Amino acid sequence: MNKTTNYNNFTLPSINGQIWLTLSYNTFHMPTLRITKEFRFEGAHALPGYDGRCRNIHGHSYILYVTVKGEPLNGTDSPKEGMVVDFKELKSIVNENIIDIYDHALILRNGAVAAQEIAEGYGNVVMVDFQPTTENLICHFARAIADKLPHGVELFSLRLYETAGSYAEWFASDNI
Numbered sequence: 001m002n003k004t005t006n007y008n009n010f011t012l013p014s015i016n017g018q019i020w021l022t023l024s025y026n027t028f029h030m031p032t033l034r035i036t037k038e039f040r041f042e043g044a045h046a047l048p049g050y051d052g053r054c055r056n057i058h059g060h061s062y063i064l065y066v067t068v069k070g071e072p073l074n075g076t077d078s079p080k081e082g083m084v085v086d087f088k089e090l091k092s093i094v095n096e097n098i099i100d101i102y103d104h105a106l107i108l109r110n111g112a113v114a115a116q117e118i119a120e121g122y123g124n125v126v127m128v129d130f131q132p133t134t135e136n137l138i139c140h141f142a143r144a145i146a147d148k149l150p151h152g153v154e155l156f157s158l159r160l161y162e163t164a165g166s167y168a169e170w171f172a173s174d175n176i
Helices: 087-102 115-121 134-146
Strands: 002-007 010-015 033-045 058-070 105-109 125-128 154-163 166-171
C-alpha cells in the first residue's frame, strides 16, 4: 500500500509504513574525510656521536601510518565513487618514495666514520644529510610524499613507530 508521510514539512513516499528515500550524491556536500594506510619495513641505522647505545648500528621493525585527507569522489559513475584516494594508489606512492628505498636498508649520515666504505661494500645503504633519528626520518618522509599525492588529496599526518612503544608524529597543521 503506497501513501505519503509528512515529516517536518517534507512529504516522503512510504510503502507499508516504511519510508523509502533515495538520495543522489549530488544532493549533498561530501565531507572532508581522512583515510590511513599502514606500512611496515625493516631498517637499520646508527646515530654517530650519540651518547647511548643507538650510536651503534642497530635495526628496527618500523611501522609507518600515512593519513591523507580530502573529499571523496562525488557525483560520477566512476567505480571509485566515494573514495578519497584509492588505497592502491596511496600504496604505490608510499612504496615508491619510502618503502622501496628504506626497507632492509642501512641508513647512515653522510660524513659518518666509515660510512662511505660501508656503502661501497654492501648493498642498500642509504646516505642522508641528517642524523637518521625517527624524528628526522618522519620529516623526510613527509617531504618525500606530500607533493606526489593526487589533486585534492593532502598529507594530513604520519606516525612512525621505531619500536612497539616509541614513535614520532608529523602533522601538516603543525608544519605550515
